[in-house]
Amino acid sequence: MIIAVPAESQSLDSPICQSFGRAPFYCIYDSETERSRFIENTAVKASGGAGVEAAQLLADQGVHILITYRLGEHAARILNAADAQILKAVDLSIADNIASWKERALNALDEIHSGYHHG
Amino acid sequence: MADELTIAVLSGKGGVGKTMVSVNLAAVAPSATYIDCDVEEPNGHLFLAPDIEEERTVTVGKPEVDQSRCDGCRICTQACAFKALAYVKDRLLVFSEICHSCGLCYHLCPQGALSERQQPLGVIRRGKRGNLTVHSAEMRIGEPSGVPLIKALTQNINGGLTIIDGPPGSGCLVHETIAASDFCLLVAEPTRFGEHNLALIHHLVTMMGKPCAVLLNKSTGGYNPSEAYAKANGLSIIASIPWDEELGRITADGELAALHSAHYRGVFTSLLEAIKAEAHHA
Numbered sequence: 001m002i003i004a005v006p007a008e009s010q011s012l013d014s015p016i017c018q019s020f021g022r023a024p025f026y027c028i029y030d031s032e033t034e035r036s037r038f039i040e041n042t043a044v045k046a047s048g049g050a051g052v053e054a055a056q057l058l059a060d061q062g063v064h065i066l067i068t069y070r071l072g073e074h075a076a077r078i079l080n081a082a083d084a085q086i087l088k089a090v091d092l093s094i095a096d097n098i099a100s101w102k103e104r105a106l107n108a109l110d111e112i113h114s115g116y117h118h119g
Numbered sequence: 120m121a122d123e124l125t126i127a128v129l130s131g132k133g134g135v136g137k138t139m140v141s142v143n144l145a146a147v148a149p150s151a152t153y154i155d156c157d158v159e160e161p162n163g164h165l166f167l168a169p170d171i172e173e174e175r176t177v178t179v180g181k182p183e184v185d186q187s188r189c190d191g192c193r194i195c196t197q198a199c200a201f202k203a204l205a206y207v208k209d210r211l212l213v214f215s216e217i218c219h220s221c222g223l224c225y226h227l228c229p230q231g232a233l234s235e236r237q238q239p240l241g242v243i244r245r246g247k248r249g250n251l252t253v254h255s256a257e258m259r260i261g262e263p264s265g266v267p268l269i270k271a272l273t274q275n276i277n278g279g280l281t282i283i284d285g286p287p288g289s290g291c292l293v294h295e296t297i298a299a300s301d302f303c304l305l306v307a308e309p310t311r312f313g314e315h316n317l318a319l320i321h322h323l324v325t326m327m328g329k330p331c332a333v334l335l336n337k338s339t340g341g342y343n344p345s346e347a348y349a350k351a352n353g354l355s356i357i358a359s360i361p362w363d364e365e366l367g368r369i370t371a372d373g374e375l376a377a378l379h380s381a382h383y384r385g386v387f388t389s390l391l392e393a394i395k396a397e398a399h400h401a
């Protein structure tokens with residue numbers, strides 16, 4: 001399983017970033033090899049639609065699971081189309097969230113906020 | 120014609136009395152066209168209650184994809200400035216509600232997989248109230264941009280006196296409204312926020328080269344940051360409407376103050392005259 005987590009910095013001890021689309025990095029963790037790597041979020045500077053671009057980036061990484069606090073509706077539709085499962089992050093580090101996932105202690109993210117609006 | 124003038128009534132944000140001023144100006148004009156360009160929250164018709172004579176649907180083009188032709192080159196997803204397209208699991212996803220109908224993707228697709236399909240954006244209505252012609256629009260919920268509605272509405276400017284109730288803010292809709300006008304009346308509240316919003320809209324109007332003046336609304340007689348801003352920035356103060364609970368109540372009831380009280384009839388008649396004089400000197 002490939003797990004993605006929005007990250008504040010490139011470390012497993014870093015807290016999960018509160019924002020999905022505007023996270024500076026994503027941690028990509030492979031549960032089979034137990035290896036993690038960090039990718040830069042190229043969407044972070046986007047003027048609008050950062051969530052869509054970031055979701056595209058993760059879909060392209062073949063992500064199966066996303067652990068996040070928040071997610072916009074369009075990003076959610078992209079990840080659903082990619083058959084990724086979306087789980088709600090708990091207030092701990094990235095490593096702790098991955099550990100919780102292994103213990104099946106994470107719940108599905110049930111609140112999807114509406115997309116951005118550009119006048 | 121002495122009366123050939125299009126006045127856009129604007130404010131940096133909603134709730135400062137923009138609609139109240141627009142509808143009362145329209146009400147005191149012997150003959151005029153009133154256009155409600157606040158397409159996201161149109162409420163001028165609530166005051167003017169026109170008899171609707173015509174209604175038509177305005178459509179916009181949105182991309183439709185032929186998945187069998189799409190080869191996943193992603194030229195379109197990368198080119199779309201609004202990120203309304205994504206490519207996942209060998210399928211192109213289109214988010215119509217983000218799409219601004221710029222048309223770029225259909226032109227770029229090398230496979231001819233994208234075509235333009237017209238979708239309803241909203242309706243525009245024309246109505247009459249005595250000698251006043253009223254144009255308004257209603258945008259479909261969830262649409263990203265009302266610009267095509269504003270374009271359709273402002274086509275009704277016919278050379279007489281036109282009063283436009285502008286959209287709030289200083290985004291694309293406001294831009295479009297200013298472009299269609301000859302003169303902008305900026306309505307401002309006597310607060311620090313009011314001053315900030317006034318500065319934004321004043322900047323935009325000046326940048327677009329349109330003459331303008333400020334109407335100080337809800338003035339209390341105390342220190343008025345919007346007034347101070349106008350004086351410091353060479354912005355003409357056309358009039359000041361003092362804070363009046365009665366005016367607030369009449370307006371909250373959906374009534375036209377200019378028809379309700381002789382006092383306000385006078386206030387808005389002189390305001391309209393002052394605007395005409397100012398616009399013709401500009």
Ligand code: SF4
Nearest residue numbers: 189190192193195228
């Ligand atoms: S540009 Fe055309 S072929 Fe390429 S991804 Fe978009 S729709 Fe498919």
Ligand code: SF4
Nearest residue numbers: 199218219221222224
């Ligand atoms: S028409 Fe423009 S905004 Fe709409 S999807 Fe195509 S490129 Fe994006």
